[in-house]
Amino acid sequence: MTILDGKKYSEELIQEYKERLAKYPEEIGFAIIWVGNNSASEIYVSSKLKKCKEVGITPYLYHLDEDTEEKEILKLIDKLNKDPKIKGILLQSPTPKQIDILKCFNAISEEKDVDGFAKGSLGNLVQNIPYHVSCTPRGIIKLLKHYNIDLVGKNVCIINSTIIVGKPLFHLFIGEGATVTMCHSKTKNLDFHTKNADIVVSAVGNPGFITGDMIKDGAIAIDVGISRVDGKVVGDVDKESVYEKASYVAPVPGGVGPMTIAMIFENILDTLEKER
Amino acid sequence: MTILDGKKYSEELIQEYKERLAKYPEEIGFAIIWVGNNSASEIYVSSKLKKCKEVGITPYLYHLDEDTEEKEILKLIDKLNKDPKIKGILLQSPTPKQIDILKCFNAISEEKDVDGFAKGSLGNLVQNIPYHVSCTPRGIIKLLKHYNIDLVGKNVCIINSTIIVGKPLFHLFIGEGATVTMCHSKTKNLDFHTKNADIVVSAVGNPGFITGDMIKDGAIAIDVGISRVDGKVVGDVDKESVYEKASYVAPVPGGVGPMTIAMIFENILDTLEKER
Numbered sequence: 425m426t427i428l429d430g431k432k433y434s435e436e437l438i439q440e441y442k443e444r445l446a447k448y449p450e451e452i453g454f455a456i457i458w459v460g461n462n463s464a465s466e467i468y469v470s471s472k473l474k475k476c477k478e479v480g481i482t483p484y485l486y487h488l489d490e491d492t493e494e495k496e497i498l499k500l501i502d503k504l505n506k507d508p509k510i511k512g513i514l515l516q517s518p519t520p521k522q523i524d525i526l527k528c529f530n531a532i533s534e535e536k537d538v539d540g541f542a543k544g545s546l547g548n549l550v551q552n553i554p555y556h557v558s559c560t561p562r563g564i565i566k567l568l569k570h571y572n573i574d575l576v577g578k579n580v581c582i583i584n585s586t587i588i589v590g591k592p593l594f595h596l597f598i599g600e601g602a603t604v605t606m607c608h609s610k611t612k613n614l615d616f617h618t619k620n621a622d623i624v625v626s627a628v629g630n631p632g633f634i635t636g637d638m639i640k641d642g643a644i645a646i647d648v649g650i651s652r653v654d655g656k657v658v659g660d661v662d663k664e665s666v667y668e669k670a671s672y673v674a675p676v677p678g679g680v681g682p683m684t685i686a687m688i689f690e691n692i693l694d695t696l697e698k699e700r
Numbered sequence: 701m702t703i704l705d706g707k708k709y710s711e712e713l714i715q716e717y718k719e720r721l722a723k724y725p726e727e728i729g730f731a732i733i734w735v736g737n738n739s740a741s742e743i744y745v746s747s748k749l750k751k752c753k754e755v756g757i758t759p760y761l762y763h764l765d766e767d768t769e770e771k772e773i774l775k776l777i778d779k780l781n782k783d784p785k786i787k788g789i790l791l792q793s794p795t796p797k798q799i800d801i802l803k804c805f806n807a808i809s810e811e812k813d814v815d816g817f818a819k820g821s822l823g824n825l826v827q828n829i830p831y832h833v834s835c836t837p838r839g840i841i842k843l844l845k846h847y848n849i850d851l852v853g854k855n856v857c858i859i860n861s862t863i864i865v866g867k868p869l870f871h872l873f874i875g876e877g878a879t880v881t882m883c884h885s886k887t888k889n890l891d892f893h894t895k896n897a898d899i900v901v902s903a904v905g906n907p908g909f910i911t912g913d914m915i916k917d918g919a920i921a922i923d924v925g926i927s928r929v930d931g932k933v934v935g936d937v938d939k940e941s942v943y944e945k946a947s948y949v950a951p952v953p954g955g956v957g958p959m960t961i962a963m964i965f966e967n968i969l970d971t972l973e974k975e976r
Contacts, residue, residue: 526827526829530823542823543819543820543822543823543824543826543827544819544820544823545823546819546822546823546826546827547806547818547819547820547821547822547823547826548819549826550819550822550823550825550826550863550867551802551819551822551863552863553802576886577886577887577888579888585874587826587827587828591826591871591874594870594882595867598861598867598882598884601884601886602886603881603882603883603884603886603887603888603893604881604882605879605880605881605882606870606874606879606880606881607879608874608877608879610852610853610877610878610879611853611879612853612855612879616896617879620892
């Protein structure tokens with residue numbers, strides 16, 4: 425079994441992005457809007473800020489109160505859309521319940537939607553002319569390709585149907601010529617689908633959810649689950665049983681997670697290259 | 701085996717739409733842009749014109765020369781976007797090869813994109829807040845619901861991956877709680893996927909492509925294939941063998957086809973209702 429080492433690969437990518445970004449003389453600003461004080465968001469936001477500095481991007485953090493009204497966020501997005509130094513805008517999810525997050529995502533201009541959640545970006549993906557693509561799905565495909573894994577005609581089972589992971593990933597795999605099944609909480613006989621898959625992607629958030637008896641020999645397991653057990657970050661994949669049967673595993677931590685952050689910069693680079 | 705009678709149901713719907721449209725005092729204009737002289741398009745366009753008159757919509761046909769340049773089409777779309785009497789714009793596919801059809805689809809304003817192929821409409825669908833949805837997929841779901849077929853947790857196999865049929869249909873089925881597999885020309889062991897499906901949707905265009913041994917007992921077969929054999933319109937479903945095993949069949953002709961045309965008016969009604 426080979427580990428799909430997203431940590432190592434993302435570090436190489438970060439170096440590459442740093443060099444590519446250095447060729448742009450202008451300031452490359454990246455706006456992060458974080459509403460409230462969700463503790464998981466705090467970890468994600470601070471790690472994004474750190475990586476920005478590492479690659480030479482100037483982060484602008486807008487940390488807003490828990491009770492911020494939607495119209496305030498829309499006004500801020502409008503201002504950032506018009507600010508030429510800002511090359512990317514990210515609205516950290518989740519947002520407090522008074523905020524219609526899709527409405528806010530959709531207010532981000534297509535050029536600056538580096539998270540790829542706005543409807544224009546999603547539509548580009550459906551039309552198979554992807555521009556800004558959601559970072560976790562983009563990172564998964566990039567990691568598989570780095571290990572020269574052929575995707576044409578492969579059976580892929582995705583357990584997740586969100587716009588953040590499952591749906592964009594579905595379109596990327598279809599674009600690569602894979603046959604894709606999307607499973608979710610209403611799926612019956614999940615095992616049947618996972619057992620038939622050459623590649624299983626699990627983004628459930630249930631520790632040990634994917635066990636060895638659910639996959640076929642030689643399958644590729646991509647773990648996108650994030651849970652915390654006794655203070656440790658764990659994924660959906662039961663390592664003991666899955667590692668015995670799989671050919672490749674993208675583990676948690678160290679697999680898809682680090683790729684996700686790196687893909688923000690790939691999306692920002694796409695904006696910069698289109699601007700030129 | 702019960703026939704999913706799209707012809708009969710669409711006639712009921714046309715009556716319903718006629719009554720609903722009669723409540724709007726203003727002229728309801730519908731622009732059809734047809735470039736070139738494709739013979740299949742001729743049939744589709746003339747049947748759309750006929751149905752428009754039947755429901756009380758004023759069709760405006762723009763029949764352009766085969767060698768019309770893309771910029772001319774974009775200029776026409778821009779004019780129609782601004783024309784208040786035009787409530788829907790349809791660009792008949794296929795277009796001649798000098799035209800980037802996706803670029804033209806994307807130029808149609810979201811309010812008037814009654815075919816649902818523009819990226820904004822596709823993005824709405826991915827976000828699970830569908831507004832204008834591609835007519836064939838919308839018609840398939842409407843037909844299944846008319847026969848009270850429960851979709852939650854059902855295994856669906858879609859053989860088609862276009863933005864016209866497969867991809868929007870995928871999102872509609874996912875929105876209904878089904879587990880969906882998308883197959884296409886690069887799929888290996890197609891039979892495996894069709895045999896496991898409660899609902900098989902075939903839009904291949906290969907007469908008799910789906911045979912009884914490819915489906916399980918009691919499956920639902922939705923035929924979206926259109927071919928012409930000896931001057932007759934035939935679908936993908938091999939009637940003799942499939943009718944023996946299926947519980948329901950949407951046949952060609954008389955199943956999904958008539959539903960597709962009816963859904964244009966449902967999309968136009970959505971525009972009118974949103975305008976009010």
